Amino acid sequence: MSSTDERRFEVLRAIVADYVATQEPIGSKALVERHNLGVSSATVRNDMAVLEAEGYIAQPHTSSGRVPTDKGYRQFVDRIADVKPLSPAERRAILEFLESGVDLDDVLRRGVRLLAQLTRQVAVVQYPTLSSSSVRHLEVVALTPARLLLVLITDSGRVDQRIVELGDVIDDESLSRLRDLLGGALEGKRLAAASIAVSELAADAPDHLRDAVVRSATVLIETLVEHPEERLVLGGTANLTRNAADFTGFPGSLRSVLEALEEQVIVLKLLAATGDAGKVTVRIGEETQMEQIRGTSVITTGYGAGGNVFGGMGVLGPTRMDYPGTIASVAAVARYIGEVLAER
Template sequence: MSQFLELTERSQHLLKVLIERYIDEGQPVGSRTLSRGAGLNLSPATIRNIMADLEELGLIASPHTSAGRVPTVKGYRLFIDSLLTVKPLEAGVTRELWKGFESLEEPHELLGAASRLLAQVSRMAGLVTLPRRGQVAFRHIEFLPLSQGRVLVVLVTDDDEVYNRVIRPSQAFTPSQLQQASNYLNARLEGKRLTELRDAIRQEVQQTEKRISEEIKSVLEAAGSLFMKPESLEEDYVLAGQTNLMDFTELSEQARLRKLFEAFDEKRDLLHLLDQCIEAEGVQIFIGEESGYWPFEQCSLVTRSYEVEGRVLGVLGVIGPTRMRYESVIPLVDITAKLLSTALNQKLASPS
């Protein structure tokens, strides 16, 4: 923002026009082009001086092969934060997005539809992270006795997923004791996130130690061990439209495109980047090197979280070149996240 305050009104206007022109055409913008398209009564010499000032501030740069200028990451950031006019999404587009959701029943179908719709409308890549196991909440648990002292744990989450795990407690339990433990946890832990369960169970054992039997305490401690391993909370995403990125000259160079597609397949670093958006409010934008991830050096990522009953489950977004049309991509991502949240709430909010 301090750099924004350093700019005169006409410098701001010229920067805005230059970036919009570059986004439209993908070619460096020269002073003569700006003098014709800026709508200001300025000579090419004056415009060249202003462009030199913008370049000194690090907002634009001059490629070696051209006399024109292109925006830098800093220039894009200032443009998005201070100069961009976001266009409301057309009502017809919103209706088409909702049509893509309303006929689907299963949560995984809704998530897949969201990634495809983002790709179709933006003509870039659309992605949606699957509900993070750490964000999904506990609904119900049952302990069922098996042979040889083993216990089957059936865990039901609030997104209607069912997980089965066999544990081997240090001692045998009767069906009655296991039922007592189930009742105890179901009465106290409903709504807790899965990542919170181990600590919550441990706390229950400590606080109620005098009011529960040693047998029930052992069952609870065994249940707590289910949530010790972070790999049991793995997350993933669905991606659509990645081949759309081949249509952009700056991304189509073979080595760069290969690295980008390898990043999509490898997933870990991209998921780490998306994880930064989970708790953030509103639309988040990473421009080029802001992602800290080399394969995305020429890309921007526009994201927003989606939720059920006010609880964030994951993130969706659009990946494209840094010269994407932010004024239309931002509302697209925003509305799609809200529509996906609405659709998921309708399918998942009421226990079946």
């Protein structure tokens, strides 16, 4: 990149920083006064004219300053070399707060609440998808001699409980054998493979256990098959109202964004496209490819452990946001949620 291009990027960077902070169009005089750009006001005005001609900034009103466009934000985000890391104290506070969660639901709720507070945007986390999970443990408990409780625990911390009604009573020895059969078929396997393994158990089961195996397998398969709907946890939706003016000029404005969050389908599609844990994706404005949220930016990543991605999480807010700080917060909270869930 030439020195001229580098200087113009510094002008763009300064415009983005000031506009995010003030929500006011930025003029050349203000840039020269606030930033040590090392050039004259005339040079800054010329650079701004070029940036506007190339579509990186725009003039919202006659005789006003300039604001970044989606293209300008994209250039800025792509050139972020170093995302400011959180301090050891901040990281320790995040981890301790998440570790205090009593179960999966509580950990995810805490994570969303924390991320919304850190970024002052809408935070969202997807419950662990079953297709990416493995069976950690299956417990079989006799509630009565003819009724069983199956407790399925995945490596992502998800716990499912199901009741099995037996056709006959079962004694302790048979219960122990049934527990070994089911656990041996399931534990350590991805859920898709586990459903196949448990469906094949009946063929080789002892005669006196076959009916119990079939009934248990039928209930387990319903649990193991991917749920048609995925659950989301949202937090900080009220943060959008602080920036309602950022959504004027877009179809439906703030109302359409709130409706999209309520329906959840749009957000799930964005999270479904999330990549590996640790890789943060930034979609700005039209890059979301969703008309209802065209005035927003969405920053997402995956969370998980041991190379497995359990689900997606991130934040949604106006395109005028603190990208370096938001990216750092999303990455940090996702990392620690994955660590906490992996230890459970």
